[in-house]
Amino acid sequence: MSFARSFRLSGTGAPQLATLAVILFANWLVFPEFFDLRMQDGRLFGSLIDVLNRGAPVAILAIGMTLVIATKGVDLSVGAIMAICGAVAATMASDGYSLPVILIAALAVGLVCGLWNGLLVAVLDIQPIIATLILMVTGRGIAQLITEGQIVTFTHQGLIAIAGSSFLGLPMPVVIAVVLGVAAAALVRLTALGLLVESIGVNRTASTYAGVDSRSVLITAYVVSGLCAAVAGIIAASDIRGADANNAGLWLELDAILAVVVGGTSLFGGRFSILLSLVGAMVIQAMNTGILLSGYPPELNLIVKAVVIVVILVVQSPVAGRLTTFFRRR
């Protein structure tokens, strides 16, 4: 039943899927080998795989961001949480801890960060943009404290395997993103969490008056976002075999927000779809990769991105909605 709902929402995701198709097609035009795939050592290689692999961290951030935005909030701190958790993982890896301990510690730190944001928003009633700005600003400082100002590198094979290994031919980050995405979609739709999140996002007062425990639902959303950022941070650290407190996850909060918005979740809260946010993340990464492959200067990337996003937002805007109804009536 609840999966039927996800599919129904995916059904309305035609604009997102069409955008993705157009961008992939454009990539093929500028780079004819774009869809070529090679199998080597039991692992797939090719530009398409690159898009998936490079897009995985933003896709994972977008999972948590979707829930937060659906509550009419926003989480600006996810990039900084990535840096903190990456620093934790890298430092512990260079100190020789075992993989499970490293993962549990990094995830726990992400959970605490999410809890902090959630408490500020839900209990102290601070506007989400300000509340999460606090950790966005201080987070990188915290990460530097953990790494003692150094770029920590490690040769911990277990941690390196997180980003470096593959499963069924696919890079591990892609597998993690897909598993997390499906698991989160199942969590919100097989329980009533999704309904309560949407209800709070549309009208928090009315939801609270209806007996919804708005505070714990809000805190849950920010905690999930913190956990997702922790996973993305671990992958980023594993990918570069080290932690760079200044650059890990830099500006990725903005890409994650974009992915969610491109995926059709309104910044005004309410209806959301985690799976479409994943598509949104792929749209963004496909553009990034396409411009790199085309040989145009990377600076162009930002402009092209802006144009595509404007187009998507205009298509989704209420004004466009009214126009289409108008023309359908003719």
Place this chain on the structure above:
Amino acid sequence: MTDDRSTAHAATSGAPAGPGDHRSGADDAPLLEIRGLSKSFPGVRALDGVDFRLHAGEVHALLGENGAGKSTLIKVLTGVHARDGGEIRLGGVPIDAADTADAQRLGIGTVYQEVNLLPNLSVADNLYLGREPTRFGLRSARRTAAMARELLAGYGLSIDVTANLGDYSVAVQQIVAIARAVDLSGKVLVLDEPTASLDAGEVQTLFGIVRRLTARGIGVVFVTHFLDQVFALCDRATVLRNGRLVGERRIAELGRLELVTMMLGRELEAAQLHRRRGEGPKGEAFLAFEGFGRHAYVNPFDLEIRPSEVTGVAGLLGSGRTETAKLLFGIKEADAGSATADGAPLRLASPRAAVAAGFAFCPEDRKTEGIVGDLSVRENIMLALQARRGWLNPLSRGESKALADRFIKALDIRTPDAEKPIRLLSGGNQQKALLARWLATEPRFLILDEPTRGIDVGAHAEIIRLIERLCDEGLALLVISSEIDEIVAYSDRVLVLRDRAHVGMIEGADVTVDRIVGAIAAEGPATAAGVPA
């Protein structure tokens, strides 16, 4: 009680316009004349052919309960909303203000309860914002200050005009706002609930200023729900109810009782007043509130709730009706007294706690506090039940569909299907869906705040029948309404509120419109025996 004068028809045809009935002379053409003004919003007819006349030099009270159309009238007059029909004449000339700035140019200024000025700018800058006096083409702070001092001196206000407006009390800010509005417009001044946040002394100062303005020939429209102030300050009153004109009266000829009757109305046909009151066993009280109250919110009160009993709550706007409901439902936590359910202590710290105790509450402001607009009718109906079960214990799609369909049928909610977003439904159907949301939780005690506000006549009657049916099924209800005749129709007993205190309980055969209106209109200290003969 003069029945004929309280009906809309009799009132308009009998509107007084005799010579010499006003100090500036009503023989003159009115300064401001509104005829047949109509304005509709989706699903609501906010104004329906309303007439309003304001003479130069008079203070004219515009009265009515929430939803009567006062705000809409003012917003149409001042160009915030475009009107659908009717005519507005100022000094005999038809006007059509495009926006508030346009209205000010034409001569109509407005001051709202919340002062709409900039607290971080100086008093002088606020007075001349957007029209700063210049010297050789440059803004001159000194000239601005000098002009501001002179302007405020005319209001008996001698303050440092270079200090920030936000440093002064609300009363001073209000006077500054009035000074600016009058200086900009100069013919008509609209005061929208100006005294709501002032103390008694400040109110007197404000009244002095208003009288000084009327002496200068300015017409003042005074919107308030403090009846004492109407009698103290105003020359004339126009009463609206449900978007229609009830009548215009001279204050000198108007009794308190008549005014309250005009505001609260008695329009339902006798045939609708069919409830058999006081029949059948009511059972034992299962809820008891003792000395229950909250400082500066609602004075402590005692209340017992019995099954199969409808307790009506009557009082004017601001008397503490909604506040009582919010206190009972845990939206505001009581800081005095105790509540017990079946003899056991009950702590009502949140709506969640109230729901767990079997309470339910349909708020007055359906749109912002009731419906979750973008969600479907089904999701809105299941919301309270799902919230009580917790998110780990979801209603399946099939269960929620069955639940929604059952209530859509039982309450005759008119919607093409359960998946339609609730905001697209009419007010009456939204209200029924909200009732369904609570009935799905099988409550013991249902609080309804203005359940028939803003819904059409047909749905109105259905809601009243529903209230009676629920009561017969054993539910305890507390129903707040501005419509006295409606309260009389379904209540077993009526709680009367005045000035944030419970002042009386009218029971059994005494539940009549006259007794209730009398208790509301009674002056003097709030005592339980506040029902005059």
